[in-house]
Amino acid sequence: MNRSIIIAIVIAVGVTAWIASGQINVGSDEENGAGDASAATQENTSASESSNEEAENTHKIMGVRYLNFTAQPRQREIIVHGKTEANRVVELKAEISGRVNKVHVYDGDRVKAGDRIVSFDVKDNEARLQEAQALVRQREIEYNAAQKLNKKGFSADTTLASAKALLDSAKAQVTAMRIRLNDLVINAPFDGYIEERNAEVGDFVKDGNPIATIVESDPLLITGQISELQVGNISVGGExxxxxxxxxxxTGEIKFIGSMADPETRTFRVELEVPNEGYKLRSGVTAEITFKTNSVEAHFLSPAYLTLNDAGVLGLRAVGNNDTVKFYPVKILADTPDGIWVQGLPETVRLIVVGQDFVRDGDKVQPDLYVAEASQ
Structure with missing residues (x-):
């Protein structure tokens, strides 16, 4: 066969095969195009449905319930934990050495200022006092005689001065003996009660040994430590x-406020003085002290209305202008069995009491009055 014919046949077969291959590819592209179009249609449909849902959610308004609240004056309070203390506690001690001759009181007895607690054996102390008094009388006679002689010029001034010195010395001895006799009796320095008596009849005590402990607890002190941030809000004489x-x-009156802070706690000692007639209140009892300070505007409400914002701040949500939600951080001033006093709200406010945990700042809401306007 002619070579050119063979080449022509080969070319014809190749072209035919190529055309056939091209038709298949073209058909495949058309099918792919149809598939892509179908997928795009589905995506557009899903996007449209999602947009519709978002639009519906955007236009959906949350319903909440609210109460009307109005601020009212509230006296601020500072609470301090402390304990009761006696106004005075004194340990009576012997001022001389001697043997106890008599006890006049027992543990728990009430005493008045000047009442005898214990007495020591007098022994010869009274005789010594009489001797000293006799010596004073003698020295007075000698001094008077020296004065007369000196005026007449029969004695020198030094003789008169010596007589005067001897008289003064004798008087000093009398004073010393009287003091010693007084020291033989231990008396109560103030009204109170005997917490503990250390001496018994027959005991020999030395100068400085404890005799008894006397306590004054009327008035009674209630003491605590107040922080450096609050100490400026109270004053002596306050309630x-x-x-x-x-x-x-x-109840009582502030008697003392410390001027120096505790170096470790940075707090100041404060004392509240209260009456304790009959010593019914005891010393050392734990107490919660409340000091009243200046008056502020505050709201009284249920703690159930409190909520937290996204930052974890404690506060309340209210219905503001255009029925949008407004979050107010608040400070709790006092907690009572009936509710709490808070500060940080406007004078009048529509406070969300149902649904406050499901809305956020700026949300549009449909407010509904929960009950008749609250009279707080």
């Missing part, structure tokens, strides 16, 4: 109250 762990509640 205060205290609730004791034993159940009693007492």
């Amino acid at each position: 205060g109250s205290a609730k004791l762990v034993t159940g009693e509640t007492v």
